[in-house]
Amino acid sequence: MNIYEYPSRGQYKALLARPTLSFAEIEMRVRPIIDEVAQKGDEALRKFALDFDNILLNDFKVTDAELRDAENQISVELKNAIDQAYENISVFHKAQQVEEAQVETMPGVFCWRKSVGIQKVGIYIPGGSAPLFSTVLMLAIPAQIAGCQQIVLCSPSNHPAIYYAAQKCGITEAYRIGGAQAVAAMAVGTETVPAVYKIFGPGNQYVTAAKQIVSQMGVAIDMPAGPSEVAVLADHRANAAFIASDLLSQAEHGADSQVLLVGTDKDIILKTIEEVKLQLAFLPRKELAAKALENSKAILVKDLDEATYLLNEYAAEHLILSIENPEEVAANIVNAGSIFLGDYTPESCGDYASGTNHTLPTNGYARAYSGVSLDSFVKKITYQKISKAGLEKLGPIVEIMAEAEQLDAHKNAVTIRLKNIKDQA
Amino acid sequence: MNIYEYPSRGQYKALLARPTLSFAEIEMRVRPIIDEVAQKGDEALRKFALDFDNILLNDFKVTDAELRDAENQISVELKNAIDQAYENISVFHKAQQVEEAQVETMPGVFCWRKSVGIQKVGIYIPGGSAPLFSTVLMLAIPAQIAGCQQIVLCSPSNHPAIYYAAQKCGITEAYRIGGAQAVAAMAVGTETVPAVYKIFGPGNQYVTAAKQIVSQMGVAIDMPAGPSEVAVLADHRANAAFIASDLLSQAEHGADSQVLLVGTDKDIILKTIEEVKLQLAFLPRKELAAKALENSKAILVKDLDEATYLLNEYAAEHLILSIENPEEVAANIVNAGSIFLGDYTPESCGDYASGTNHTLPTNGYARAYSGVSLDSFVKKITYQKISKAGLEKLGPIVEIMAEAEQLDAHKNAVTIRLKNIKDQA
Numbered sequence: 001m002n003i004y005e006y007p008s009r010g011q012y013k014a015l016l017a018r019p020t021l022s023f024a025e026i027e028m029r030v031r032p033i034i035d036e037v038a039q040k041g042d043e044a045l046r047k048f049a050l051d052f053d054n055i056l057l058n059d060f061k062v063t064d065a066e067l068r069d070a071e072n073q074i075s076v077e078l079k080n081a082i083d084q085a086y087e088n089i090s091v092f093h094k095a096q097q098v099e100e101a102q103v104e105t106m107p108g109v110f111c112w113r114k115s116v117g118i119q120k121v122g123i124y125i126p127g128g129s130a131p132l133f134s135t136v137l138m139l140a141i142p143a144q145i146a147g148c149q150q151i152v153l154c155s156p157s158n159h160p161a162i163y164y165a166a167q168k169c170g171i172t173e174a175y176r177i178g179g180a181q182a183v184a185a186m187a188v189g190t191e192t193v194p195a196v197y198k199i200f201g202p203g204n205q206y207v208t209a210a211k212q213i214v215s216q217m218g219v220a221i222d223m224p225a226g227p228s229e230v231a232v233l234a235d236h237r238a239n240a241a242f243i244a245s246d247l248l249s250q251a252e253h254g255a256d257s258q259v260l261l262v263g264t265d266k267d268i269i270l271k272t273i274e275e276v277k278l279q280l281a282f283l284p285r286k287e288l289a290a291k292a293l294e295n296s297k298a299i300l301v302k303d304l305d306e307a308t309y310l311l312n313e314y315a316a317e318h319l320i321l322s323i324e325n326p327e328e329v330a331a332n333i334v335n336a337g338s339i340f341l342g343d344y345t346p347e348s349c350g351d352y353a354s355g356t357n358h359t360l361p362t363n364g365y366a367r368a369y370s371g372v373s374l375d376s377f378v379k380k381i382t383y384q385k386i387s388k389a390g391l392e393k394l395g396p397i398v399e400i401m402a403e404a405e406q407l408d409a410h411k412n413a414v415t416i417r418l419k420n421i422k423d424q425a
Numbered sequence: 426m427n428i429y430e431y432p433s434r435g436q437y438k439a440l441l442a443r444p445t446l447s448f449a450e451i452e453m454r455v456r457p458i459i460d461e462v463a464q465k466g467d468e469a470l471r472k473f474a475l476d477f478d479n480i481l482l483n484d485f486k487v488t489d490a491e492l493r494d495a496e497n498q499i500s501v502e503l504k505n506a507i508d509q510a511y512e513n514i515s516v517f518h519k520a521q522q523v524e525e526a527q528v529e530t531m532p533g534v535f536c537w538r539k540s541v542g543i544q545k546v547g548i549y550i551p552g553g554s555a556p557l558f559s560t561v562l563m564l565a566i567p568a569q570i571a572g573c574q575q576i577v578l579c580s581p582s583n584h585p586a587i588y589y590a591a592q593k594c595g596i597t598e599a600y601r602i603g604g605a606q607a608v609a610a611m612a613v614g615t616e617t618v619p620a621v622y623k624i625f626g627p628g629n630q631y632v633t634a635a636k637q638i639v640s641q642m643g644v645a646i647d648m649p650a651g652p653s654e655v656a657v658l659a660d661h662r663a664n665a666a667f668i669a670s671d672l673l674s675q676a677e678h679g680a681d682s683q684v685l686l687v688g689t690d691k692d693i694i695l696k697t698i699e700e701v702k703l704q705l706a707f708l709p710r711k712e713l714a715a716k717a718l719e720n721s722k723a724i725l726v727k728d729l730d731e732a733t734y735l736l737n738e739y740a741a742e743h744l745i746l747s748i749e750n751p752e753e754v755a756a757n758i759v760n761a762g763s764i765f766l767g768d769y770t771p772e773s774c775g776d777y778a779s780g781t782n783h784t785l786p787t788n789g790y791a792r793a794y795s796g797v798s799l800d801s802f803v804k805k806i807t808y809q810k811i812s813k814a815g816l817e818k819l820g821p822i823v824e825i826m827a828e829a830e831q832l833d834a835h836k837n838a839v840t841i842r843l844k845n846i847k848d849q850a
Contacts, residue, residue: 023641074829081825088530088819095528096538103520105513105780113521116759118793130831161829197793216448216637216649220793224643239845245838252834283833330808334541341810344846346838349811349819352826355530356807368543368622368645370805380795382781383755385766386774394513394774400506401777404499404586406555408708409677413670413771420664421769 001261001273001293005300009309015297016314018258018363021226023209030209034184041190048181053156061192062153062163062174070163078161085137085353086168092355093142096374108390115378117147118220120194122186123171124154124201127178131159132202134351138358139200139222139372140169146377152196154182179203180210187214198222200359200372222372226363229258230347231316233307233329234272236265238322239343243268244275246320249348251289251296258362259296260314262307269298308332315366318347337366388421426686426698426718430725434734440722441739443683443788446651448634455634459609466615473606478581486617487578487588487599495588503586510562510778511593517780518567521799533815540803542572543645545619547611548596549579549626552603556584557627559776563783563797564625564647565594571802577621579607604628605635612639623647625784625797647797651788654683655772656741658732658754659697661690663747664768668693669700671745672721673714674773680716683787685739686723687732694723733757740791743772762791813846 007015036044049057071079102112123139125132136153143151151171155162156178166174175193177185182193183203187210189195198220199211208225215221230250232243247259263269276293280286301307308329311319315335323329326341333339337360340347351358359372386394395414402411432440461469474482496504527537548564550557561578568576576596580587581603591599600618602610607618608628612635614620623645624636633650640646655675657668672684688694701718705711726732733754736744740760748754751766758764762785765772776783784797811819820839827836 077825078829081822081829084531084822085826088534091530092528092536095525098523098525100520100523103517103780105516106509109513109774109779111517111780113798119759120792132830134826134830212641218649218789220790224641241841242838242845245834245841248834249832249838252832279834279837283837284831285833289834326810333806334544335804336806338807338809341808344813344816344842345809345811346842348827348832348835348838349534349816349823350807350809351835352823353819354534354809354811355528355536356809360807361804364643365645366804366806367545368804370803371807373538373805373807375800375805378795379760379786379791379793380798380800381758381761381791382763382775382785382796382798383766384763384770384775384779384781385751386770386779388769391769391774394778397506397509398774398777400502401510401559402773404503404506405557405559406709407674407677407773408710409670409673409704409714410773410776412704412708413667413674413773416666416670417769417771420667 001276001296001298003269003298003300006302007299012310012313015299018226019256021363023205023212026205026209027213030180030206031213033180034187034210034213037181037184037190038188042192045177045181045185045190048179049177052179057177060176062176067163067167067174070160070167073160074164079164082133082137082161082165082168086141088353088355089137089141090145093145093374097145106390106393108387109384109394111382111384113380113382115380117149117378118198119148120150120196121148121377122152122154122196122199124182124199124203124207125157125162126203126207127156131157131162133159133161133165134358135202136162136165136169140166140171142372142374143377144170146374148377150194150196152186152194154178154186180206183207183210183214187217187219222359222376223361223369224365227256227258228253229316229362230318230320231260231262231311231314232320233311233323234261234263234268235323236268237324238268240268240271240275242343243272243322244279246346247276248279248283248289249346251292252283252285255288255291257292259292260316261298262310263298263300264303264307266300269300273298304329311336315364317360317362317366320347335367337361337371391417392421426701426721426723428694428723428725431727432724437735437738440724443651444681446788448630448637451630451634452638455605455631456638458605459612459635459638462606462609462615463613467617470602470606470610470615473604474602477604482602485601487601492588492592492599495585495592498585499589504589507558507562507586507590507593510559511566513778513780514562514566515570518570518799522570531815531818533812534819536807536809538805538807540805542574542803543623544573545575545621546573546802547577547579547621547624549607549624549628549632550582550587551628551632552581556582556587558584558586558590559783560627561587561590562594565591565596567797567799568802569595571799573802575619575621577611577619579603579611605631608632608635608639612642612644647784647801648786648794649790652681652683653678654741654787655743655745656685656687656736656739657745658736658748659686659688659693660748661693662749663693665693665696665700667768668697668747669704671771672701673704673708674771676714676717677708677710680713682717684717684721685741687735688723688725689728689732691725694725698723729754736761740789742785742787742791745772760792762786762796816842817846
C-alpha cells in the first residue's frame with residue numbers, strides 16, 4: 001500500500017481515480033456472439049460451449065431432480081447457514097415493500113402508483129472455482145418477493161449450493177450455460193432459454209460487455225459493472241487487525257480490486273499495513289490479493305470532516321466506518337453503496353447474511369445509482385382517474401398549458417370532454 | 426388507421442412490433458462531438474453552436490435577471506396554470522417520499538436504507554417551436570423534492586415559460602445550449618457548464634444518441650428513449666370523439682408517434698376512425714399527425730380479457746382505458762407506463778398538470794422500466810450496524826458461507842473479531 005499524507009483537495013481527483021474501463025475491444029468480440037445466438041439459438045450455444053469451454057452441451061436445462069436433490073449434496077451446516085441468510089435477506093427486502101396511498105391532487109383528480117414485479121427476469125451466476133451461491137440469494141430473493149413470474153438462472157456451475165439456493169428462492173428454471181452467450185440467450189431467447197426483460201448478475205469482462213450491449217437492445221440490466229471496492233475509514237482507536245482483514249477481504253476478489261484506507265492517525269495506518277502483511281501470508285488467494293494491494297492507497301487526513309469530504313468524492317461501493325461515532329460521519333456521507341458502521345460490522349457480513357444486498361454500485365456509480373433491492377425487480381406504474389367535477393377544475397389549466405406548447409390536439413382532448421360535460425348539464 | 430379483426434395471438438408480435446431504432450449511424454456522428462467537448466470545453470460548444478445552429482454563443486449562462494424577469498413575460502393565466510401544475514406535481518411526488526424503518530434481521534444485526542438526493546443532476550429541454558416548459562416541471566420538481574444540490578438546465582430555447590418554470594423549481598443554473606454538445610457538456614463538464622451525475626430529458630435523435638453514449642461513460646441517464654406512444658382500449662359504450670382526440674394527441678407529437686386503438690366493438694372503432702378524420706382537419710399539426718396515423722393500427726378483439734393479454738404484450742407508454750369498469754382491467758395490466766382510467770381522464774391531463782410524471786418508458790421498456798419519479802433523483806444507501814452479541818450470532822453463518830465460496834479473507838474478517846470478543850470476555 002502506498003501512503004499519502006495530508007494531500008490537498010486539488011490532488012483528490014487524481015488520487016481517487018479508478019482504472020479506466022474500456023470495453024470497446026471486448027465489445028467487438030462479444031457482439032458477433034450475441035448476433036449468432038439471436039440467429040441460431042441453441043445451436044450457437046452448443047457451438048460456443050465447445051469452442052470456448054470445451055464442453056459438449058446436450059440437455060442444458062437443469063432438471064427438477066437436480067434442483068431437488070441439491071439439498072442432500074451439501075453439508076447440513078452449509079444448508080443451515082444458507083437457510084439463515086435466506087431468512088435475513090428476506091426480512092430486509094420484504095421491509096422494502098411499500099404501499100403508496102392514492103393522492104387526490106385536486107378535488108376529483110386521483111393519482112397513484114403501484115409496484116408490479118417485472119414478469120421475466122434472468123440471473124447470471126459465473127462459474128469458476130468458488131460457487132457464488134450467495135449471489136443467487138441476493139438476486140433471487142428480491143425477485144421472489146417482487147412477484148416476478150419467471151425467474152431464470154444461467155450458470156456454468158452445477159455446484160449443489162447454487163442449486164439449493166435456486167430452488168429455495170423460487171427460481172423457475174435453470175440452465176447450465178455461461179459467458180456472453182448465456183447473457184445473449186436470456187436477452188433474445190432461444191428454443192430452450194426464454195427471453196427475459198431484465199438481466200442481473202456479475203461476470204467476467206465478456207459477460208459485462210454482453211450485458212452492456214443487450215442493454216442497448218432494449219433489455220434492462222441491474223447496473224453497469226466495475227471492479228469491486230472498499231474504503232475503510234479508521235480513527236486513532238481503530239483495531240488495525242480488523243481493518244487489515246477488511247482490506248484483504250476486498251483484495252482477495254481479484255487483482256483489479258480497489259482498496260482504500262483513509263485514516264486520521266498515522267500510527268494506525270502503519271500498524272494496519274503491518275497487519276495486512278501478517279494476515280496475507282495465510283491466505284490461499286494471497287497472490288491475487290497482493291496484486292490488488294500493490295495499487296491500493298492509504299491516505300492520512302487531518303480530521304473526520306476532511307475524511308467525509310474525500311469519501312464523498314470517492315463514492316465507494318463499500319464503506320466501513322471503523323471510528324468512535326460512526327453514525328455522525330454516516331449522516332454526512334452522500335455517495336456510497338453500502339455503509340458498515342463500527343468495529344464489529346465487517347463487510348463480509350453484508351456480503352453474505354446480515355440481510356442487505358451485496359450487489360452494489362462500483363466505479364463511482366454510487367453517485368447516481370443504488371444497489372440492487374426490491375426496487376430493482378419491480379416497475380412502478382402510475383394511474384390516474386379524473387371525475388367530471390375534477391376535469392372541470394383541472395381541464396382549463398391543461399388547455400392553457402397545451403396551447404402555450406402549441407399542442408392543439410392535447411388541448412382538444414380536454415375541450416371536447418368539457419363541452420360534453422356542459423351539454424349533459 | 427389500419428383495422429385488424431380478431432387476430433390470433435400468434436400474430437400479436439408482428440402486429441405490435443415497433444419500428445426498429447438504430448443509433449449506430451447517428452452514434453458515429455455524435456461520438457466526435459462528445460470527444461471534442463471533453464477536450465476543448467466551451468470552445469467546442471461555441472464552435473458547434475455556430476456550425477450546427479448558426480448561433481454566435483457569447484455568454485450562454487442564463488442570468489439571474491433573465492430567470493427572475495421571466496414571470497413578467499408570460500401571461501397571468503399561463504403563470505397561474507404553471508403554478509397550479511407545480512402544486513399538483515409537487516403533491517404527487519412528495520407522496521413518494523418514504524421513510525423506511527430500521528430492521529433488526531437477527532438480534533443485534535441492524536440494517537436500514539436511506540434515500541439521498543443525487544447531488545448533481547442535469548435537465549435537457551429541446552428547442553423548437555413549442556417550448557416544453559411542462560418537462561421542466563416534470564423533471565425539476567422531483568429533483569427539488571429529492572434535495573438534489575445542483576440542478577442544471579440546458580436548453581437552446583430562451584422562452585420565458587421555460588425560465589419561469591425553472592426558477593420556480595429551484596434550478597440552480599441554466600445554460601442556453603442545445604443538441605448533443607449540451608448533453609456532452611453536462612456529462613464531462615466545461616469551464617462554464619458543471620459536470621453532473623445523471624442527465625434527464627427528451628430530445629432529437631442526436632440528443633438521444635449522446636445520452637446513450639455518455640451512459641456508457643459512467644453518467645447515469647433517466648431511461649432509454651423511443652418515440653412516444655398511446656394505446657386506447659375502448660368498449661361498446663366508449664365515446665368515439667373522446668378516443669379520437671386522445672389518438673390525435675399522440676399523433677401530433679411527430680410522424681413516428683405510435684398510436685394503437687384496441688376495441689371490443691367494431692362499430693366504435695369505425696366511428697372513432699371517422700372522428701379522427703373530422704378532428705384532424707382542424708389541427709395546425711395535421712400533416713405530422715396524419716403521417717403518424719398512416720402507420721397506426723386499430724385492433725378488434727373478442728373481449729376485455731383478450732385486450733388485457735394484448736396490451737400486456739404491447740407494454741404501452743400511455744394506456745387509456747375508455748371502458749365501463751376501468752379498475753377491473755387496470756388490475757390485470759402488468760406492462761404499462763401510465764394508465765388513464767375512464768372517459769374523463771385524457772392523457773393530456775397527465776402530460777401537464779394532474780400530478781403524475783409525463784416522462785415514461787416507451788418502446789416496450791415499460792416491461793422493465795418505471796417512469797420518472799422521485800426515485801429517479803435519489804440513491805438508496807444501505808447501512809448496517811452489528812453489535813458484539815449480533816456478530817456472535819451472525820458471524821458463524823458468514824464463516825461457513827465464506828468458506829464454501831473459498832473466500833478465506835472474508836471468513837477471517839469475522840473470525841478475527843469473534844476471537845477478539847472472546848478474548849475480552
